[in-house]
Amino acid sequence: MSVFGLRTSNPAFNRFFWKKQYSSNSKAKMSVGGIILKSLLMLCLVVATASYTWHLFFNAVTTKWYTAIGMFVAIFYSLFISFKHSAAKYLLPIYALAKGFFLGGISAIAHQRFPNLPFQAIGVTLVTFFVMLLLYKWKLIRVTRKFRAIIITATASIFMFYFIGWILRFIGINVPYLWGTSWFAIGFNVIAAIIASFSLLLDFYYIDKQVGRYPKEREWLATWGLLITLVWLYVEVLRLMKKLAIRF
Template sequence: MSLFGLKTSNPAFTNYFWENPRSKSASGKMTLQGVIAKSVFCLLLVTLAAAFVWKLYFDGVSITWYTSGGIIVALLCSILISVKREWTMPLTLIYAIAKGLFIGGFSAIIHGKFPYLPFQAVIITLATFLVMLFLYLAKIIKVTKKFKSVIIAATTVIFVIYITAFILRFFDIYISFLWSSSWYAITFNVIVAIFASLSLLLDFDFINKYVGKAKKHYEWFATWGLLVTIIWLYVEILRLLRKLAVR
């Protein structure tokens, strides 16, 4: 069973994006090494873009346009990837840079108030990624259809809440359990971080099914999908650490 035709909570791994992935006209096949290489390269772009904005912030330069522009461009890239699959490679690179600008500014602001918190979030994110990869490879957690349905349903609700909260902020309406440091807000943040972590298992499973079968350029879809989940996980962990620091 799946929700809205999705096989993973990550939009990059929907049936739509992977339509006819086993076409005989493909030149080369998707490999795990290819996905890893592209993912590492894009994470490097994220890091460089984040470091650029980080430096600007501590040099006293306003970074509002960088952070706001970054999240908007990243959103536009995601939309374009959904309708122009042949543009996935350049759009994924732009997405990585744009998200780097956003998290660079977001992280710098938090670091300014709570020193070294972003570095802790990076370490926890990396550790979580490795743990989830181990759990998947060791088959300690099996990605069954029921498991997928639960994760997809939960993440769909989470994103609806976030989108609704984002729109309400334009009307000066704030959802307290999203932005405050109350124990309700912290509990919600913990739950979101858990589902972000579990989403990695679904992504690993979907990529594994198409290694050696999908066309070579689908490695960029896989890379974009992993970026979406990893950056989401990092942001949630950093938000959680900030709330705990305030407490």
């Protein structure tokens, strides 16, 4: 079952990626080890530029443009990769570096107001990742077609809300349920964080089903998909913890 042409909430794992293509002559196939290695390398790039932006911020250098440009560059390259999958191995490092500038900027702002909050959010993100992995491996949560359809629909709805919210904020209209600290806004953030967590299960499912069947270069696309979900989860956790800190 698909929604908006997707078979998972993550754009990296859509029907164009997972359609049957068995004509490749490549002997090397996708492997879990290869995806883990590439994911770690990309996370190192994210940490590198995030640390640089963090350093600039706490040395009284304006990082607004680093954060904004990093966000838009990451979005641009992510969209490009979604349409041109073969470019993932070349563009993913640029995406990771750009995302690091963005994450470094928002994390530094959060840390300035609430010391150590970003580190706590990183901890929660990592714990959530491994909990979801164990839940998937132990089959405590089964990724059925109905489950996938629910997560896909919820993810599409959340990103539509964010898109509309960003447009309205750009023209000067504030959307309290997205950016405020009301209980409704906190509840929305909780739901978004939960959906982001469940999206990891869908990513594990599709990687598990395709490892050993697709060419090894497809590991770059799988890495991109996991990186998108992890970054989304971290941002949701950071925003939620920040709202709770302001509230209490």
